[in-house]
Amino acid sequence: MFISLTTDFGDAYTATCAGVVYTIAPAATVLVLSDEVTPYAIVEGAMLLRQALPYLPRGVHVGIVDPGVGTPRRPVAITTGRGDVLIGPDNGLLPPAAERLGGAVTAHLLENPAYRLPEVSSSFHGRDIFSPAAAHLAAGTALTDLGPEIDIADLVRLDLPAPVIGDGELKATVLYTDRFGSLITSADENDLTSALGPLRHGTVLEASWHNGTARLPYEATYGRVAKGEALIWTDSSGLLGLAVNQGSAAEHFGLGDGAVLTIRRALAH
Incomplete structure (x- = not known):
């Protein structure tokens, strides 16, 4: 299973996420697409994912630009028409890429504690929630086991200014x-x-x-x-x-x- 990671974390924190993936799914192929998104720049991260993911193999793509980490914003997984799964915060980061990958088909909350790390911090959900979810999917876990399905119409969308x-x-x-x-x-x-x-x-x-x-x-x-x-x-x-x-x-x-x-x-x- 192919997994990509895109973050605003820099090297060390992103490498930690990759380490979590490999620990759970050692046979996965993990690519760090970027760890250089400008911190907190959701639009920049969304446009990078939108531009790059169509050129990557079908797989699980983790996007983490998450200034709302630890707040009630939701952790989600979105399946696409191409067959990918996009994982990250429900803050508008993922839908533009989903549209380029055949559209969002389903969305699930990442709520099941069995597929998180045993201790979840308030500020590093990339390590504790998103990376484990991606790894468990790569290891064969069904998406429906990670949490309940939600209406894709309820996903947060970016309010991008139109030309x-x-x-x-x-x-x-x-x-x-x-x-x-x-x-x-x-x-x-x-x-x-x-x-x-x-x-x-x-x-x-x-x-x-x-x-x-x-x-x-x-x-x-x-x-x-x-x-x-x-x-x-x-x-x-x-x-x-x-x-x-x-x-x-x-x-x-x-x-x-x-x-x-x-x-x-x-x-x-």
Whole structure:
């Protein structure tokens, strides 16, 4: 059975989770997809899972970005149309990935103490609840044994801002900043085309925000501009972003998550 782990824990805590999995299911194949999600950044973690999991083998995928750990937020397992099981907190982290894996089919609470560690801390459910659940599933335990089924309609969903397509302009919100400092937005290439019409790479666009504006080329990739220069491009998940070739757009523009960008065709100088 293939198991992946995605966390905001860093190396040591994520390795502890992997150790729990191997202790219960020593024959499992465990991949740490990432332990570098920005701490507490649920949207960033959700977008990473959404982007990456379709390229991983079918299996059990544990996602842990859990600022509500120890509160009444629920630990859940979601089965998908592709046949995967997604395990993590019910805080919006998992549904975007489930949608990319054929949709959520069923959801269960992880309530049965027989499939947790004997002592459950108030702050490390990744070790004590989520990793044991994944390992027991890999070892052949039925999902129905881990806890009762719940209505998938009751799962927490992220309230992501939708892009706004206007006549000649596109408003998009920065969802997260990746590890290179690129600003990834809520809009995709189709949204851009709907707002501005067909665009050739190299077309100069204007991006503006609450206290600034910039003229940026729309390019296929970073290397189409000089080192240190900025661009608008479509990332590997299909979302529009602002990047700097071998630099950080977040630092360059002083922008971060939640910033609203208005993108238009630039007027000729």
